[in-house]
Amino acid sequence: MNNSLPAMQQAAEEAEFQLCAAKDVLEWQHALIKAIHLDHLHDGGKGIGTLFEVAKYFSDTSFGGVYSAIDQFKELGESVAQNAEMSNRGAHGLGTSLSLAEFAKGRQIDAAAQLGITQQALNTALKLNRQIQVLEMPDGSVTAVETKAFPAPGRRARQ
Known part of the structure; x- marks a missing residue:
């Protein structure tokens, strides 16, 4: 080799x-x-x-x-360089992780365009307080990941 x-x-x-x-x-x-x-x-x-x-x-x-x-x-x-000062050493360690609200604060139209969604969809997600993290990668691309409870709270059990 x-x-x-x-x-x-x-x-x-x-x-x-x-x-x-x-x-x-x-x-x-x-x-x-x-x-x-x-x-x-x-x-x-x-x-x-x-x-x-x-x-x-x-x-x-x-x-x-x-x-x-x-x-x-x-x-x-x-x-791979190990950085002990990195706060999030999990799968998101390659970029910056922000809540959707932080990412979109004061720039909903631009944030929605970056995520590939409409401003209305972004606004709805913010109003519903959905648990969405936006990952900003070093190359400038972004990915949004939602954390949801499973099964969803309030769902009836099958009988």
Whole structure:
């Protein structure tokens, strides 16, 4: 592996490829096991040695790429800068999180346009005090996430 770390997306794509390749090898090994069984039943086991060698080859060579992809993810995870001063270290740590009211204060039309909704929908959400957090990403994009109780309060239980 070279010294530069791949981007997370590149590592994920490589890991997906390696896992698909490993899945293929497992399917081939399963087919070999069936072939060994059939050879034993119908030909007295004459071809078992050769089939076993193919199975051994798959076993010895098949998962190196998977282990390499796991190592890349581990290295990527260890290389991410850790910021102990960051107040929200969860999934929203990449950007700034604001309540919908904070995000839209004094600029409902612009805020609604950024979120891809109408100003009326934004105003309704604010009036209903919906629990919506707006995530502002470093690239300037925004995403809104609503937290709701489940099941909804006041819902009747099924009888």
